[in-house]
Amino acid sequence: MLHLSRLIGRPVRDSGTDAIGAIVSSQYLQGLFLPIVLAFIVKLAGSRTLLGEHASPRWLTVAGWGAVVLLFVLNAAVLVANLIGVGA
Numbered sequence: 001m002l003h004l005s006r007l008i009g010r011p012v013r014d015s016g017t018d019a020i021g022a023i024v025s026s027q028y029l030q031g032l033f034l035p036i037v038l039a040f041i042v043k044l045a046g047s048r049t050l051l052g053e054h055a056s057p058r059w060l061t062v063a064g065w066g067a068v069v070l071l072f073v074l075n076a077a078v079l080v081a082n083l084i085g086v087g088a
Contacts, residue, residue, distance in 0.1 A: 031078070035071035042068060 012019065042064035045056045056064070 032075055035068050035075060038064070038071065039068045 012022075042056075042061060044050060045064070046058075046061035048055045
């Protein structure tokens with residue numbers, strides 16, 4: 001595994017790419033895609049036709065959709081803050 005990380009890491013290091021900036025950008029994009037993936041998970045986990053008796057209870061499905069909405073709102077706030085130049 002160490003050889004694989006060196007094989008991948010050396011070209012990145014030698015290219016002059018800002019490694020910390022790449023990690024932060026990657027996390028930013030993952031945060032933007034999180035509510036989309038979570039929406040699919042909540043939809044599938046609550047599906048009685050797909051899972052039958054193993055489907056999530058209604059209260060958990062409602063909580064899941066609440067988390068999806070909250071994440072969309074927070075992502076919108078981060079996008080707006082970045083567009084107007086507020087924050088780091």
